[in-house]
Amino acid sequence: MKPSLTVDQQVALMSTRNLAIADEAECARFLAANDYYRFSGYARYFQIAPHGGDDDFRPGTTFDEIRGVYEADEALRTALVKPLASAELLLRTHTASAIAHIHGPYGRYLEQRFYTDAVDTEPTVDAVLRDITRSRERHVLHFRTAADGAPDFRDLPVWSAIEALSFGTLSRCIERGAGASLADDVATSLGVAKAGFAYRVRTLVYLRNRCAHHSRLWHHSIIDAGPTPNNVRAKAKRKIGQFHPRSVLDAIASLDDLIVRGQAGVPALPHIAGQHRPESVFWQGLASPRTPDDRRV
Template identity: 55%
Template sequence: MKPYLSWQKQVKLMSDRGLVIEDEAECIRFLTTVNYYRFSGYARYFQIAPHEDNNDFYPGTSFNKIREIYYADEELRTNLLKPLSCVELMLRSHVAHIIGKEYGPYHSYLEEDFYVDTNNRQMIRDSCLHDIERSKERHIRHYRNDAGDNHNFDELPVWSAVEAWSFGTLSKVIEYGGQGSLADSVAASICIAKGGFASRIKALVYLRNRCAHYGRLWHHSVIDAGPTPNNVRKKAKRIAGQFGNRSVVDVIASLDDICVRGKVMDTSGKLLNPELPKLVKQYKNNSDFWCGLVNPKSPKDHKAHQS
């Protein structure tokens, strides 16, 4: 059981472990806005062997250096939310259009038979219904009675329903809807390669959720890494150099490809510019932050950041 530590004692603990703290007051101010535990997720990569309870920092490691990486990570999350949100909105539009045209705009998406015959078909249908039921939007409430305890969602058009679905639910509908053919139809509609399309969208959902909930991207291996097409990956590596298939950079390359091919626009009506070239221009390829993005490692591989 670890004891409670005030902000002042947290600073002293890091200092006792060898972290160079240039300005204690500024460090305390930082910790009042950023949880110590969150900050330690970045700091452990500069400690000798935290997995073996050796939490001492490599000589010369400074608080400011780690804080710069934290802020770079925060900036990247913020920058990625815009294209991720725009892709999500585009997908809602295409899914609604295709379901309405090919399967009928009413109740088809709430039928279990609409989804591919797997053990999850009822769960996916229930996810759609759950997201609709919890919505407080007027266009959804219109289909409830005055008491709010009954509904007639069979009359709810799909173009209204998709606006109530979470990005995760939307991804499941794309993957399993239309007896498994919806993903191909959506991919064709936005001029994206059909192979692995549904899995690529799952990876975007994963990345969006991690960005939205302030998850660390630096030295993070993506669990739901989508099968980024080889031609997309090769093109991205000509821009950024080598990167791991489960790195955040790989998902960014896939995101850029979808934005460009799908001609995704922002709220001002302008086509989105790819994010990867911006990253390459902003960070040196041998910097700690860049290395942690392209080649994520476990803190156990602690020699990677020895000062």
Template identity: 35%
Template sequence: MRPFNKPSKSIPDQIALLQERGLVINDVPLAQHSLGHISYYRLRAYWLYFEAAPDSGDHTFKPETTFEAVLALYEFDRRLRLALMDALERIEVAARGAWAHQMAMVYGPHGYLNAALYRRTDLFQANLDQLQSEYDRSHDVFVNHYKRTYNNPPLPPVWMAAEFISFGLLSKFFSALGGRADRKSIARNVGFDDRVFQGLMHHLATVRNVCAHHGRLWNRSFTVTFPIAQNPAALAQTLAPEADRKLYNTLTTLLHSMAIVAPNSNWPKQIATLVTENPVGDFAAMGFPEGWRERPLWAPLLSA
């Protein structure tokens, strides 16, 4: 531990430092604009890939690395985040709808509030407290209407709860359900068995948070993983168990789910095209295995 003593640097000073470290800056106005509107620290997450030995503290760049190459990688990652948000939104909405429908049809409008449906009373109470907090903070029109109109039960019916509950909390309610038939019915609606979907919900919530906060995505190692699906065969044969922390398995899983929740969407073709436009050509950093283009879920998208 030591005191932080790095000085603030102006944009001209930032450019001078990058040039001193070997970064080729052919278009200084472009670099000034980018550092002013994206920021040095955000772009640093991308030029780290181009540094010669970042793990040793050596921040010099590999020979002939250009600022334009760094910017191209940043733009590629930005487009990946936007594309993933499209798929994640569709899958999240499908999961919310499936949860609300299952709970309402089997247990009634407020049956989801019955502690007997969950495996652990303490976890249910913690989830319920968090749901109450999210409900109290919500100012959606339908929430305000319920607050003004009804006093019992204190929380709204499940189809309303499905609209304001955070995705992270929804995953906790799903995981805590004691009846596997309920979990299987909900998970089936988005294309998975309940075991896979339970872990996948936690993972996708993490991925969505990365995207929502504009974090680096393309070569990230995720801390929250999910079980590798064993079926259907096309999905199982496309996934790469060795890439359990990488984007490849996330994208492959989204390809499978999008075919179910949004079968008319052009998203699979768009994401396949985008992946091939990786400006550094390093697919292994994203977890893509050898021969990924020939695997069942990717091959049809790349053959045209």
């Protein structure tokens, strides 16, 4: 069991592990605002062999160096907020349109048979109804017309219902709706590749959630990554250089393709790449994510 340490003790601990700290008071202020545990997720990549029990920092490592990576990661999450929001709104619009024009704007999207759900998973329609029911928006509350006061959304148009769904529920609707054909319909509406489209949307939900919860993007490998089309990936690599297919950069390339084709904004990746040198520690951690080194040097 690890003991609970005060901020000053945390600073002292890092110092005993050979981390060069130029201003201990500033280091303490930073940890008090950002949390030692969160910071240590970045620091491990600068230690000799944390998985092997050697938590000493590699010679010459400074607190300011690790803080620079930490703050660059924070800036990246902030930079992704707008394009991810644009993509989400775009998907809401085209999903509502596809359902309304192909399946009708009322009722059908609230039927369990509209969705093809995997075995032992929550029925998608339950998630849809839960999101709608807990909405306090007037455009939703207006349709609670059951005589006994129970929610009744049979007259709620899909374009209104879509606005009440979480991004995760919207993703499930796209993936499972209309016998799994809704994903193709939405992709066609947007003018993007149908192949793997639902999984690309799932990846954007995952990326948005990591940004919303301030989770680390640097050296993060997206295990369940959506299949970014080869032509989209190749185009992105020509602009910014090589990157791993499970890297955050690959997910951003997919995001750019969606918002550009949907005319919902400008690509984010070129701007992000322009903020960092290709050989920098931060950029390399985005392009080629890995676990912390477990070796002695």
